[in-house]
Amino acid sequence: MKCCRQDGLILKPSKPLTMIDLAISDWAIHKSIIQGELYSTKTIINNQIFSFIFASSMKRNYSLIPSMIGSSPNGIIWSYDNPYEIFYFNEKNSLFISNKICNSTSFCLWYSSPIWIFNDSLSTQYSFMGEINKWTFISQQRFSSLTFNSQNTQMTILVQGVNNESAEILVYHSKFQSIIHLICHLSNNYLQAQLTINSTHVICSLKQN
Structure with a gap:
């Protein structure tokens, strides 16, 4: 797997x-x-x-x-x-x-x-590290889109999969001076999730198809 x-x-x-x-x-x-x-x-x-x-x-x-x-x-x-x-x-x-x-x-x-840098007062650095338990840590089959907002204060990554699947994801974030480990859960009604990274937090939320 x-x-x-x-x-x-x-x-x-x-x-x-x-x-x-x-x-x-x-x-x-x-x-x-x-x-x-x-x-x-x-x-x-x-x-x-x-x-x-x-x-x-x-x-x-x-x-x-x-x-x-x-x-x-x-x-x-x-x-x-x-x-x-x-x-x-x-x-x-x-x-x-x-x-x-x-x-x-x-x-x-x-x-x-x-490594990207947010347009904030601390010039926060971050890096999207992908799936921890896959040989191909970042693939188009799992992550279909990666976008920045116009103010360069947020990155949004679209995560996709199948019913009852979980994607274990790593993000480096300089504010926390550590690597953040998140789990994006997918369900029958939500086969996509949205990973949001900004200068203060990293969250994964379900996205309605």
């Missing part, structure tokens, strides 16, 4: 998983001897990009920045097995990929989301 909704609909990124250019060039330099399985992909919702990085069977270490994985924006990054430990991911703060950890007997998977 980590790969799909309760009705079996597969939750998937917007693009196929592809090898990172740096790994391809290293392949050529080392006479077609692959230096590891190093891939990336992304989900795009309303022009907002959420990135995935996968590594396994690494023969050497790598350091990646967002520009190395296409049009990935600056933001935060975390490992699939520890989403409550986040790091900045930008041109000055790289992701270190260790061949001792991401080796032939294990794999590594990271997720990255943009």
